[in-house]
Amino acid sequence: MLKEAIYHRAGNNYAYAYNETTLHIRLRTKKGDVDSVTFIHGDPYDWTKDGWQTSRSLMTRTGTDEYFDYYFIAISPPFRRLRYGFELKSGTETLVYTEKGFYKEAPFDDTAYYFCFPFLNGIDVFRAPSWVKDTVWYQIFPERFANGDTSNDPEGSLPWASEEPKFNNFFGGDFQGVIDHIDHLVKLGVTGIYFTPIFKAKSNHKYDTIDYLEIDPQFGDKETFKQLVKVCHENGIKVMLDAVFNHSGYYFEPFQDVLKNQENSTYKNWFHLREFPIQTEPRPNYDTFAFEKSMPKLNTENPEVREYLLKVARYWVEEFDIDGWRLDVANEVDHSFWREFRTAVKSVKPDAYILGEIWHDSMNWLHGDQFDAVMNYPFTNAALDFVAKETIDARVFAEKMTAVLHMYPENVNEAAFNLLGSHDTKRVLTFCDENKNKMKLLFLLMLTFKGTPCIYYGDEIGMTGGNDPGCRKCMEWDEKKQDLDLFEHIQSLLSLRQNHKVLANDGELKFINADEQTLVYERSTDEESVWILLNAGQRTADLSIEIPEGYSNILGTSFS
Amino acid sequence: MLKEAIYHRAGNNYAYAYNETTLHIRLRTKKGDVDSVTFIHGDPYDWTKDGWQTSRSLMTRTGTDEYFDYYFIAISPPFRRLRYGFELKSGTETLVYTEKGFYKEAPFDDTAYYFCFPFLNGIDVFRAPSWVKDTVWYQIFPERFANGDTSNDPEGSLPWASEEPKFNNFFGGDFQGVIDHIDHLVKLGVTGIYFTPIFKAKSNHKYDTIDYLEIDPQFGDKETFKQLVKVCHENGIKVMLDAVFNHSGYYFEPFQDVLKNQENSTYKNWFHLREFPIQTEPRPNYDTFAFEKSMPKLNTENPEVREYLLKVARYWVEEFDIDGWRLDVANEVDHSFWREFRTAVKSVKPDAYILGEIWHDSMNWLHGDQFDAVMNYPFTNAALDFVAKETIDARVFAEKMTAVLHMYPENVNEAAFNLLGSHDTKRVLTFCDENKNKMKLLFLLMLTFKGTPCIYYGDEIGMTGGNDPGCRKCMEWDEKKQDLDLFEHIQSLLSLRQNHKVLANDGELKFINADEQTLVYERSTDEESVWILLNAGQRTADLSIEIPEGYSNILGTSFS
Known part of the structure; x- marks a missing residue:
């Protein structure tokens, strides 16, 4: 077995509390390298005359990406404490992987070898509001x-x-x-x-x-x-507003005061001013969003700024009963501010939703102390590459999504904010070169995928538009100009998702088959299972796949 | 190059703010697999007509452990924002590693491929009190x-x-x-x-x-x-107290109240009581430290308990001017509590030191929002295995310490609490089978190593003792019974460390040579360099190593 490929570190997506009683543990191995993984575990203080008391459980392979396989187990330690290791088997070879390295046999003279989940404290569990996963x-x-x-x-x-x-x-x-x-x-x-x-x-x-x-x-x-x-x-519709707390506008009063009074301004420390006098050309001599002079970056380390923004955060929830905040350029603002922001918002509405705009790896914001979700652009890109642009095939799409789903805890995935486009991107129909079938397929994909989907206004009636500002056309209200067929397609998918919770976030997601342009995946719970069969190619595909007994068609073309 | 071994993820020990202007970036590769790594980096918004503006810098190999090499670079992005990737070369092969995977050539049409350090916010920097690293x-x-x-x-x-x-x-x-x-x-x-x-x-x-x-x-x-x-x-001596906040004692008044009034106790929610009546046998039916009935676990999620413990945390700092808190069983208490604890303590003494007792991987507590350091038991174990028990040789010791040093950010390593023994372990001289030379070597090792060393009372005069309670003997004050030679050895090492800050935490640490029982490592700054040559074997060793010109002997046997 390739030891260099084997990875686990307690924390992040590899060991986390799924809820108040359950831990999730994952292990990464080289693709196709390992036959089985047994999870060895026990309470660190559970010793008898016979030594440390441990149990063994088989882990499940939950996915494979370009280079790696992922193994998973959910476990509920009776005293909420856990020490654990992994026994990997490949042919006749056995390898035990612990925090202290590899062994041929599991050492049981000390618990110090083992990985450690010290205590499952309920308050530390990542917990997005429960309503989000069905939204x-x-x-x-x-x-x-x-x-x-x-x-x-x-x-x-x-x-x-x-x-x-x-x-x-x-x-x-x-x-x-x-x-x-x-x-x-x-x-x-x-x-x-x-x-x-x-x-x-x-x-x-x-x-x-x-x-x-x-x-x-x-x-x-x-x-x-x-x-x-x-x-x-x-x-029955929740309302989420956009909080632009990374930067203000140029005409924000404190910034105007700075422009007027320069280093004598009482708001001098509200921004990151590098020198006086303030200049906007050739580049601003103060920190901004990008190099955009009209968007001076707010100094969220300043307690006055903090107090002001937290007042804002609370005000719209308390006075107007909004249900969530989407945070613009969220990753450029300090973590310390977001922790206080979360405390402030949840103190006035415990089930308010906090969604960060982050385009990159977002693990550092998703530990339960900051955001409930981030915008899932990796989904957007992979879905568009697969269906709209056809630059990747079904196998690569499945691998990419497997990698993303294994980059985060499951409870994070369930609240992820999936989108196919926004005010910041080309419209999805335009991405599809106005090929409506592709567009329909993309919505099928998003609306049966893990995560909380978001539809950009007008996409549902076939609006087109290139990059900003093209994607910001006036909504078409003339029914004759609306694509009602598309509307009905999306409407029926939403209704399907509503009637089969397994398609929303109650269900596990598993890729069954990925071959050229055809993709098959399953959403399942203990009670229900739905297979989604997708052909992203331009012509009819032959797909030879055995569907277990008892399944019936709930949408689309019937099959034999 | 072995792609499965290549690892980087923004965050933790791989990408972090070392101080308010400097980021540290590390990359892991398979041992001996790569000739050079070039760091490709730029500001995400720095675009001209020619495209995205990036720079290239060579990374340094800072160490090697059993399976991996580690590459490092320190970088100060002018606008505190960074997107970056790695160009790896091995022979004629080139590989570019980004957040989106591997490429043959660096793609420059979009910054979205690259790893992201969105913004260096000063308030998020891990920052142990500055006095700690010389303590x-x-x-x-x-x-x-x-x-x-x-x-x-x-x-x-x-x-x-x-x-x-x-x-x-x-x-x-x-x-x-x-x-x-x-x-x-x-x-x-x-x-x-x-x-x-x-x-x-x-x-x-x-x-x-x-x-x-x-x-x-x-x-x-x-x-x-x-x-x-x-x-x-x-x-000139700082004072640190031990905070036992994971559990109280059996005779803590609130627990006594629970025992007396059972489910009618007003302190019912101060603990984790599983059922009534409270029982202590065969195992307590309430959560405890280990299964120790006299140590009921405190419910730190309860705001009343929080308020009480935070009052305690502030009280001894405010009223008695103590300089630090060592936190007992720190990893079994919730992260949320420790964040509030840090805020409370630092609000009354900004340069107070917060040290957690954690025996395992402690990354999740060392992001700057919780602890300043943890007790470095991995150092203890490796040092004892190498010198006292001789179960590992110098190469394995160097590899193990390289792994530990690369598990954490550099600013964390500088404040690590290194120890050779404590009230919880066998005494170091006893570990050495009372071989004083070994003991002297262990102190040389600890007192020239990265981190803040701690001497357990009596070790400096040659006290012995087995595991608890043996290691808790009365201090020997009869000078005739004290080992004054040992005392002078440790005294001279402390004085050396005091006079050559490079030996404390101003210096980089680099392993130069590790062969059988002999180990050579360097501590260096731009101004000064010290080589430490150590023979942990029982007899004289021949070590053929070229010491650069200009070095002179500052301690121990002279060499030729």
């Missing part, structure tokens, strides 16, 4: 969803959809528009709305906040927003 | 150090050293005894005392606390303790 999100870019009240249109607003979206044009979308069209969302079957920023800001995207405690007047006022949340809740 | 600790078990005041001796106390230590005998050691003998510590050259518990308790070891806010009367009163801390501080 289907719908992302709304409020300027472009619907104009329900022309009286609040910003100056120079254009007639709805009268021209292509640009970086600086406005069409007057607002809260009343969302209220007016709530039936569209209910009909589709979504159960949560994620709004991109709604606070007072200069741009049409509102990521350049002027005032975190005020609604942007073009969307309505606080009363309209209260009404909106109420309407959503009455319709 | 040499001395561990005192107060019942057995010196009896300076017989008036507070517990009933039935025995004359000093009149019999062997037992689980239940008392000799009357106290604070006055420590005050009286402070000159011994000053003469030896130690700069910190770690006291095992001093709070009111039943046993002689005091790990079964009755009252966390009271001094055990056998040690003196609060005035004596204040005086003790004052005397220590006047002599």
